[in-house]
Amino acid sequence: MSDAGTPPELRPEDYLDVDRLLSDEERAIRDAVRAWVRDRVLPEVGGWFELGTLPSRELAPELGRLGLLGMHLQGHGCAGASATAYGLACTELEAGDTGVRSLVSVQGSLAMQAIDRWGSDEQRERWLPPMAAGEVLGCFGLTEPDAGSDPGAMRTTARRAGGDWVLHGQKMWITNGSVADVAVVWARCSDDGRVRGFLVPTDAPGFSAPPITRKLSLRASVTSELVLDDVRLPDDAALPGVASLRGPLSCLDEARHGVVWGAVGAARSCFLAALEYAGTREAFGRPIAATQIQQLKLARMATQVNQATLLALHLGRMKDAGRLRPEQVSMGKLANVDAALEVARTARQVLGGNGITLGYPVMRHMSNLESVVTYEGTADVHALVIGGALTGIDAFR
Structure with missing residues (x-):
């Protein structure tokens, strides 16, 4: 029998080696966004959150130079990236904060998408290039x-x-x-x-x-x-x-795809914060990571993060192949945001009182996710979309 190769090292941040399923270009985009978030967002986001502000005008040109604004659109200064690459960028942006990912998502998947898909040539030429550059919001x-x-x-x-x-x-x-x-x-x-x-x-x-x-x-x-x-x-x-309503609803489908991926970033951030804390926080003479109850929490969080990652990647690949239906995006948003909320709440418990402070990202992500679960379609609405697809009966009317 041929040698199947050495199994990969188990890494907490990518337990199932999803990285291996990405192309070199996709990894490069992800890594560039991750580095920008690490250097530009994470040192400041706690203060932004506390003050209730975001320097959108400062961040937009930087995001434009990274090619992230309308990155999935073709032409007019847009990067023409794949749906999967856009999703990976959303994961890294939301690992920083939902507000940063929302800035990019609304700019590209809603405003620019509407102009690109439903606008005239003159409207596209006027608005899309400066919006892609972050000069116009x-x-x-x-x-x-x-x-x-x-x-x-x-x-x-x-x-x-x-x-x-x-x-x-x-x-x-x-x-x-x-x-x-x-x-x-x-x-x-x-x-x-x-x-x-x-x-x-x-x-x-x-x-x-x-x-x-x-x-x-x-x-x-x-x-x-x-x-x-x-x-x-x-x-x-x-x-x-x-x-018709087809116009705005088609844009919302684009935005929801980004939410499916973004929720993964928030969940991963919470999980990794809890894992690090559990390894350093001591109680009764040993790290709390040595206790069965905390290991159970960590194992469940890791499973949820990896399941959400795989679901997002699968939907991204389907979208790139032109096979993704809105009803399937609904399942992705419902599942991944619910999973991220559960991870955030569990991580908060692992961190104890420290979990409610802005010195850690967990409570900030948990608070944001309470909005994510209801915007771009509430969890209840997405459940009814799925139910209607399964039964053939529209429960809205």
């Missing part, structure tokens, strides 16, 4: 105070006024809103009832984006309302490629 206005899981209930309207459009309404929970240069706003047309997207310069008269404050989650992230008080736009501000 975008946000994505879909959710409203009374229309979250049911975007079809939106009240923001777009009406014709001569050759222009006039937008009126309010959006809520908008990442990047207060720092954006352009907002992709979805509104229901008053003449035919169809949903269309509009590119709204944030300096347009009648537009404002008051920040949402006093958050206990996603503190290192800019979250805002969008208020449109009869904002007048030229006809060419409308995205011409779609006039």
